[in-house]
Amino acid sequence: MNIYVGNLSRELTEEELREAFTEFGEVTSAKIITDRDSGISRGFGFVEMTGKSEAQSAITGLNGKELKGRTLTVNEARPRSDDRRGGGGGRRW
Secondary structure: OEEEEEOOOOOOOHHHHHHHHHOOOOEEEEEEEEOOOOOOEEEEEEEEEOOHHHHHHHHHHHOOOEEOOEEOEEEEOOOOOOOOOOOOOOOOO
């Protein structure tokens, strides 16, 4: 199960994020999303866990908890949309 984790401290490492979730079960991956140009954390990431019940326990146990001075937002990740057209664009006549 893929889990969204928001409001991450910029100082938090992927290893520290992984450690926070391993308390609830096996973590297969932990990824903090960074800015493409600067490499600085964008303040959110994703954790993947093998078991759905373990993942639910992690969501319940960590949502609203503090990690490195920030209150986490933790919930089930929504699938990415395949519609990547974006917005805007010019007028068509």
